Amino acid sequence: xxxxxLAGGVGGAKLVDGLSQAIPAEHLTIIVNTGDDFEHMGLxxxxxxxxxxxxxxxxxxxxxxxxxAGETWNTLESxxxxxxxxxxxxxxKDLATHLERTRRLRDGQSLSQVTRxxxxxxxxxxxxxxxxxxxxxxxxFTDEGDLPFQDYFVRRQCQPxxxxxxxxxxxxSHSAPGVVEALASAxxxxxxxxxxxxxxxxxxxxxxxxxxxTFGSExxxxxxxxxPIIGGEVVKGPAAKMFAELGVQPSALAVARHYGAQKAGxxxxxxxxxNLDADQASAIMNLGMGSLVTDTIMRNPGDRFRLxxxxxxxxxxxxxxxx
Amino acid sequence: xxxxxLAGGVGGAKLVDGLSQAIPAEHLTIIVNTGDDFEHMGLxxxxxxxxxxxxxxxxxxxxxxxxxAGETWNTLESxxxxxxxxxxxxxxKDLATHLERTRRLRDGQSLSQVTRxxxxxxxxxxxxxxxxxxxxxxxxFTDEGDLPFQDYFVRRQCQPxxxxxxxxxxxxSHSAPGVVEALASAxxxxxxxxxxxxxxxxxxxxxxxxxxxTFGSExxxxxxxxxPIIGGEVVKGPAAKMFAELGVQPSALAVARHYGAQKAGxxxxxxxxxNLDADQASAIMNLGMGSLVTDTIMRNPGDRFRLxxxxxxxxxxxxxxxx
Numbered sequence: 001x002x003x004x005x006l007a008g009g010v011g012g013a014k015l016v017d018g019l020s021q022a023i024p025a026e027h028l029t030i031i032v033n034t035g036d037d038f039e040h041m042g043l044x045x046x047x048x049x050x051x052x053x054x055x056x057x058x059x060x061x062x063x064x065x066x067x068x069a070g071e072t073w074n075t076l077e078s079x080x081x082x083x084x085x086x087x088x089x090x091x092x093k094d095l096a097t098h099l100e101r102t103r104r105l106r107d108g109q110s111l112s113q114v115t116r117x118x119x120x121x122x123x124x125x126x127x128x129x130x131x132x133x134x135x136x137x138x139x140x141f142t143d144e145g146d147l148p149f150q151d152y153f154v155r156r157q158c159q160p161x162x163x164x165x166x167x168x169x170x171x172x173s174h175s176a177p178g179v180v181e182a183l184a185s186a187x188x189x190x191x192x193x194x195x196x197x198x199x200x201x202x203x204x205x206x207x208x209x210x211x212x213x214t215f216g217s218e219x220x221x222x223x224x225x226x227x228p229i230i231g232g233e234v235v236k237g238p239a240a241k242m243f244a245e246l247g248v249q250p251s252a253l254a255v256a257r258h259y260g261a262q263k264a265g266x267x268x269x270x271x272x273x274x275n276l277d278a279d280q281a282s283a284i285m286n287l288g289m290g291s292l293v294t295d296t297i298m299r300n301p302g303d304r305f306r307l308x309x310x311x312x313x314x315x316x317x318x319x320x321x322x323x
Numbered sequence: 324x325x326x327x328x329l330a331g332g333v334g335g336a337k338l339v340d341g342l343s344q345a346i347p348a349e350h351l352t353i354i355v356n357t358g359d360d361f362e363h364m365g366l367x368x369x370x371x372x373x374x375x376x377x378x379x380x381x382x383x384x385x386x387x388x389x390x391x392a393g394e395t396w397n398t399l400e401s402x403x404x405x406x407x408x409x410x411x412x413x414x415x416k417d418l419a420t421h422l423e424r425t426r427r428l429r430d431g432q433s434l435s436q437v438t439r440x441x442x443x444x445x446x447x448x449x450x451x452x453x454x455x456x457x458x459x460x461x462x463x464f465t466d467e468g469d470l471p472f473q474d475y476f477v478r479r480q481c482q483p484x485x486x487x488x489x490x491x492x493x494x495x496s497h498s499a500p501g502v503v504e505a506l507a508s509a510x511x512x513x514x515x516x517x518x519x520x521x522x523x524x525x526x527x528x529x530x531x532x533x534x535x536x537t538f539g540s541e542x543x544x545x546x547x548x549x550x551p552i553i554g555g556e557v558v559k560g561p562a563a564k565m566f567a568e569l570g571v572q573p574s575a576l577a578v579a580r581h582y583g584a585q586k587a588g589x590x591x592x593x594x595x596x597x598n599l600d601a602d603q604a605s606a607i608m609n610l611g612m613g614s615l616v617t618d619t620i621m622r623n624p625g626d627r628f629r630l631x632x633x634x635x636x637x638x639x640x641x642x643x644x645x646x
Contacts, residue, residue: 041426042365074395078419082444084426092415096401103364103407121405 001027001316004186008033008199009048010065010236011228012192013055014298016126018308019190020056021301025125029182031209033194034111034130035138035167035202038150040088043098044105047150048199049115049130050097057122059093065236068093087155112176127178131203134173138198139166149198158238162245167202175208183212183221188315191225191268193296195239196258197246204267213267222319224270224311225259226296227252231276235297252277253284261288270318272296272311290318324350324639327509331356331522332371333388333559334551335515336378337621339449341631342513343379344624348448352505354532356517357434357453358461358490358525361473363411366421367428370473371522372438372453373420380445388559391416410478435499450501454526457496461521462489472521481561485568490525498531506535506544511638514548514591516619518562519581520569527590536590545642547593547634548582549619550575554599558620575600576607584611593641595619595634613641 003023005016007030016030030052037046047066054060054068061067071091080086090098097118104114110133119128138149142160152158183189194200203209214221229250234240243250248257252273260266270290273280274297281291292314298304326346328339330353339353353375360369370389377383377391384390394414403409413421420441427437433456442451461472465483475481506512517523526532537544552573557563566573571580575596583589593613596603597620604614615637621627 041422042429043422068401072395072397072415074415075398075418075422078391078416079423082419082423082441084419084423092395092397092418093401095398095415095418096405096407099364099398100402100405100407106365118405 001187001312002029002182002185003027003188003190003312003315004029004031004182005190005192006031006033006194006200006203007048007052007192008194009036009051011298012048012194012199013052013060013065014304015190015192015226015308015311016052017055017301018298018304018306019312020126021305022308022312028126029178029186030126030128031131031176031179031182031203032128033199033202034132035136035198036149036153037135038137038148040090040098040150041085042102043095044102045088045098046101046111046130049111049128050094052128053115053118053122053124056119056124056126056128059122067091088150110176112178127182129176129178129182131175131179131209132173132206133176134169136170136173136202136206137168138202139168140198141165153238158241162197162238162242164246165197165201167205170202170205171207173206175206175212180208180212183209187222187319188312189213189221189223190311190315191223191259193226193228193235195228195234195237195242196255197239197242200259221262222269222315223262223267224272224315224318225255225268226272226307226311227255227274227277229255230274230296251280253280256284256287256289263288270314272314290314324510324635325352325505325508326350326511326513326635326638327352327354327505328513328515329354329356329517329523329526330371330375330515331517332359332374334621335371335517335522336375336383336388337627338513338515338549338631338634339375340378340624341621341627341629342635343449344628345631345635351449352501352509353449353451354454354499354502354505354526355451356522356525357455358459358521359472359476360458361460361471363413363421363473364408365425366418367425368411368421369424369434369453372434372451373417375451376438376441376445376447379442379447379449379451382445390414411473433499435501450505452499452501452505454498454502454532455496455529456499457492459493459496459525459529460491461525462491463521464488476561481564485520485561485565487569488520488524490528493525493528494530496529498529498535502529503531503535506532510545510642511635512536512544512546513634513638514546514582516549516551516558518551518557518560518565519578520562520565523582544585545592545638546585546590547595547638547641548578548591549595549630549634550578550597550600552578553597553619574603576603579607579610579612586611593637595637613637
């Protein structure tokens with residue numbers, strides 16, 4: 001079974017880590033959001049790619065979920081002494097990733113190539129691909145104007161109420177090499193428990209990805225999303241706040257509606273929600289998709305593996321027409 | 324007494340540190356070589372400026388003389404894991420300097436402005452100026468071709484025999500704001516015990532500096548050099564090796580000849596040499612300059628202060644026409 005996972009940051013990285021333990025590496029491809037990539041102090045920073053890679057390489061900080069384990073902060077402290085910008089947390093080890101990525105990009109390599117090289121050096125076996133080699137920066141429309149994503153997310157800590165999003169340049173962008181092929185040959189596509197608005201939608205907005213996913217009822221792809229919203233809240237990040245600000249009560253059901261059922265012209269054949277939200281399962285099935293109610297909170301590596309297994313079994317059932 | 328010191332790296336920084344303890348900050352200006360500046364991984368690195376600034380800020384590594392005290396190397400180690408370039412030693416704290424400098428330069432500030440800001444943030448009182456805001460990269464002509472300075476100095480560890488030097492673009496360069504004014508109002512100009520070929524000559528090669536120094540016998544400037552060569556060797560760096568490769572027996576006398584006596588169309592009114600080289604004093608005086616024989620090795624902060632005082636007293640004598 002070939003599995004493709006679409007992932008953003010921490011939640012996506014955790015499930016992908018479980019998947020990498022549950023299936024052979026050659027059957028797993030991970031397509032990662034790059035909409036929150038940005039340039040900071042001349043360095044190209046790809047927060048979601050780094051979170052996914054650090055997690056699969058066993059380098060991630062187990063407490064935060066992002067950044068590196070055993071990180072030190074001497075550069076940032078010295079930067080503060082010089083009155084430099086410290087709103088974005090640059091760890092000393094993490095800095096090497098940004099420096100070397102920037103150097104290679106400047107030398108003419110693509111983000112895909114750099115990512116492949118990093119995965120090789122870090123001993124990561126599954127294929128990790130950026131969604132695109134083109135920059136597609138997410139802009140957040142807020143009450144205070146149109147903000148670059150990291151300004152909204154880190155500097156403003158998601159405070160300004162959101163009115164919408166724009167994925168700048170996405171219309172003319174291309175998916176990264178291998179993305180379309182991976183989607184076309186996938187038996188199961190998993191949408192990780194990442195932020196629908198700013199982690200998954202940017203991937204889905206790329207014309208070639210959209211075309212490869214063949215939305216709607218002719219599709220025979222099995223596409224399963226795992227809800228990032230549990231009990232009306234998110235484990236991490238602003239997804240619930242965004243739903244509310246956009247006029248939608250945040251819930252697992254709202255996420256399922258957001259992506260839509262393949263049968264109704266949307267994307268999903270199945271949806272995975274938490275035990276806490278079991279009462280929403282029938283409403284979700286009424287949208288025209290299968291549902292799996294299970295424990296979706298990933299507190300430890302064992303949880304990641306178990307949820308991955310649950311999702312894989314669910315996907316297999318869906319592809320066999322059961323459910 | 325207004326004092327201007329021309330300085331390169333470690334030796335220069337030590338004497339300048341002594342001078343900063345011996346005279347009020349408002350009477351001391353330090354003009355620093357930028358010929359060894361280069362770009363590495365997208366970062367603008369100014370080794371001599373950093374060495375002088377770290378030393379005066381009390382941040383320098385007391386063992387190496389360059390880099391920062393209590394430095395850590397986590398970025399460099401992580402860079403090695405990614406197969407990144409590690410030939411240039413980037414410490415975690417030191418990196419902040421390069422990142423913030425590069426950011427400010429990219430924002431349109433000049434190197435002088437950035438240096439002034441850094442000095443303010445680090446609490447450095449004397450005026451430190453780069454020799455120029457224009458890039459004037461030193462190229463080293465060697466048996467193996469024309470090398471950028473840091474390639475020769477760090478990557479090749481000064482191994483290829485030297486045939487000459489070029490200070491690229493120096494003909495059309497300008498000295499940094501304040502340099503000419505400082506030289507014009509100086510009662511004493513001190514050439515620090517830095518490498519004549521690659522630390523001091525680049526400064527002297529700037530047309531406006533050359534003009535301000537009014538080489539030759541009409542000059543009434545007191546210019547004193549401190550020999551970087553002691554007993555035919557240097558405390559640090561390739562100066563002696565360079566003299567030998569260029570066909571000159573390395574010695575204090577050779578350094579004095581290199582700069583030349585003001586009376587004979589050169590630069591110096593006086594020369595400071597080590598006790599070890601006392602036998603060369605008369606030959607140096609025969610060149611047409613005063614000489615001071617003293618202990619010039621700076622092992623500790625006390626040595627720096629004592630040598631600075633010796634040089635200042637010697638300079639004062641020269642300016643009073645005694646000696």
